[in-house]
Amino acid sequence: MPDGEKVQTKAKVGDNLLDVIIENSVDVDGFGACEGTLACSTCHLIFKQTDFEQLPSPPTDEELDMLDLAFDLHETSRLGCQVIVTKEMEGWEIKVPAGVSDAREPS
Amino acid sequence: MKISSKKLWSLSSWTKIHHFIQCRKIVSSRGPSVAIVGSGPAGFYTAQHLLKGHSSLTVDIYEKLPVPFGLVRFGVAPDHPEVKNCINTFTQTAHNERCCFLGNVEVGKDLTVSDLTQAYTAVVLCYGASNDRQLGIPGEMLPNVLSARSFVGWYNGLPENKDLTVNLSCETAVVLGHGNVALDVARILLTPIDILKKTDITEHSLEMLSKSKVKKVLLVGRRGPLQAAFTIKELREMITLPGCRTVIYPEDVQGLDVVVKDLPRPRRRLTELLYTTAVQPPEKHRVAWANATREWILQFLRSPIAIKASTDAQCIESVHFVGDVQEKQIAVATDHTEDVSCGLVLRSIGYTGIPIDDFVPFDTKRGVIQNSGGRVIGCKGLYCSGWISQGPVFVILGAMNDGFATGVRPVSFSDWEKINQAEIQLGKKNDKPREKITSVEEMLHIAAS
C-alpha cells in the first residue's frame, strides 16, 4: 500500500484485480475511478519482475496507452482492471504505487 | 443607527450562511466543518478524502450551478461515458450524511470567501479554471471564431453556452492548439452522427451537427511533434475514427525514428504512433481511409497571426499563419507565411483560472491562486485544489446573469437527483443516456418541484 502497510486478501480465480480490491473493501483512495472501463489508470499496480513475466496475457495497446498516464510507472506496471486472477497468483505481493492518481487530473 | 452598505451586505450574507448551515443533515457541534467551493473532481475528491480521514468532520460543497460535477458533466466529451463513471463515487460521497451539497450558490457573488472562512474550520477552493486563453491576434472576435471552451459547453449543455451561434455550413475547420481539448472538438466535428446520437450530447447541437458540411479539420500547433500536448489514447481514437482519414505528412516526422529510443515511455509510444501513422500506416487503416469521406490533418510549426473576414464580413475566410522553427523548445517565427482557407476556427490553446474574491492572493500570470502545496499563501484555514490551484485550464466565466438574480435558493443533492431523473427520462425518448437540461431556470424549477 502507498503507506508501506501490507494487506492480505482473498481473490476469486477469474475476477480481475479491481474486482478483488472492491469486493474485499481494500481501502485505496481513488482506486478504479472509471470502474474498469480502461479510461482512467487509477487502478495502476506494480508487480515483481518474476510475477510480471508470468501474467497470462500481455497488455493491449489500449491498456499501455492508459498506463502511460499513470504516476510512478514501472516496466512491470499493469492496470488492475485488466489483470485476471489465476491460481498461480497465490501468495503474490503486488504494490500499489505511491500516488493513485490519473496524471491528467491534478487532484 | 447608520449601517454602511458594506455592512448591510455582509449582514445579509450572514443570514444566508446560517440558512445554508441549517440545510446540513447533521450540524455537528463538536467536529470540524469544512466548506468546499466547486463540485468538480477536485471538490468531490477533497470531500471524500476529508470525510474518510475524520469521523466527526462535516463538509459543505458550494456550487455555482444548480447541478454538480463540474467539467465531468460539462467538459468530458459525450462519446466518453466511461470517463464519467467517477460520478458514481461522487454520488456516494454526496450521500454521506456528513456531506451537504449546496448548488446554485456562487461564491464571490452570493457569499464572500471571508464569510466562509469565518463560518468554517477550513475552506477549500476548488472552483476550477474559468477563462480561456486568447491569442491576441486580429480577427479573433469575428463570427465563427470560437473558443473550444464555448464549443464544448455548447455540445455538453453548459447553460451559459446553450445559445452559442455555431455555423457548420463550411467544409473546412481549423482547430488551433495540440492539446486533448483540440482533439475532443475535432473528433466531435468528424464523428458519424449515428455514433453521437447515442450519447448524452445536447439535442440542439446534435441537430446542427447532423446538418454539418464540415469535411476537413486541420489541427494546427505552433511546435513540433515532440511537443504535442495530447495523449496517445486520444490520438489513437482519431486515427481509428470511422469514416475519417488521418493525414500526417511524412516530412513532419522525419528523423523521429532516430530520437524515439531515448524518450521516456509515454512520449516514446506517442511519437512512435505519430511516426508510423505518417510513414507506414497499417494496412487496415489504409483500407479504411481510402473510402473515408472526412479527414483531419495534423500540422506543426505554425502560429496563427491573423484571421481574415470574408468580403461580406459575415464569416471568416482564412487563417494566416507564420512558419515556426524550434529553438530551445520554443517556437520562433520564420519569414514563411501561408493562408489557410476555412469557415470555422476553434481556438483551443488552454484555459486559465480567475480570482473570485480580492481576499484571496492570485497569480494573474499563471491564472492560479497563490499557494504552497495547496495552502493559500498568507490565509490561515484557506486551501485550494484542482485546476485553480495547479493551473491548466478551463472556462466557466462570464455573465451568469441567469435565473438567480432574486434571492438565493440553494439546490440540495436530492434536488439534483430530481433533475438527474428528469434528464434520464427525457433521454429515453431518443435512446440516449440522458438529455441534459441546459436552462438554469428549468433546473431550478425541477429542483423546487
Ligand SMILES: Cc1cc2nc3c(=O)[nH]c(=O)nc-3n(C[C@H](O)[C@H](O)[C@H](O)COP(=O)(O)OP(=O)(O)OC[C@H]3O[C@@H](n4cnc5c(N)ncnc54)[C@H](O)[C@@H]3O)c2cc1C
Ligand atoms: C473539454 C475537456 C474535456 C476533458 N476530458 C477529460 C477526460 O476525458 N478525461 C480526464 O481525465 N480529464 C478530462 N478533462 C480534464 C478534467 O475535466 C479536469 O482535470 C477536472 O475537471 C478539473 O477539476 P476541478 O474540480 O479542478 O475543476 P472543474 O471540474 O472545472 O470544477 C469546478 C467547479 O466549480 C464551480 N465553480 C466555479 N466558480 C464557482 C464559484 N464562484 N462558486 C461556486 N462554484 C464555482 C464550477 O461550476 C464547477 O462545477 C477535460 C477537460 C476539458 C476542459
Ligand SMILES: NC(=O)c1ccc[n+]([C@@H]2O[C@H](COP(=O)([O-])OP(=O)(O)OC[C@H]3O[C@@H](n4cnc5c(N)ncnc54)[C@H](OP(=O)(O)O)[C@@H]3O)[C@@H](O)[C@H]2O)c1
Ligand atoms: N481525453 C482526455 O483525457 C482529456 C480531454 C480533454 C482535456 N484533457 C486535459 O485537460 C487539460 C487541458 O487541455 P487543453 O487541451 O485545453 O490544454 P493543453 O493540453 O495545455 O494544450 C494547449 C495547446 O495549446 C497550445 N497553445 C497555447 N498557447 C498558444 C498560442 N498562443 N498559440 C498557439 N498555440 C498555443 C499549446 O502549445 P504549446 O505546447 O506550444 O504551448 C498546446 O498545444 C489537459 O491536461 C488535458 O490532458 C484531457
Ligand code: FES
Ligand atoms: S479502473 Fe480505470 S483503467 Fe482500470
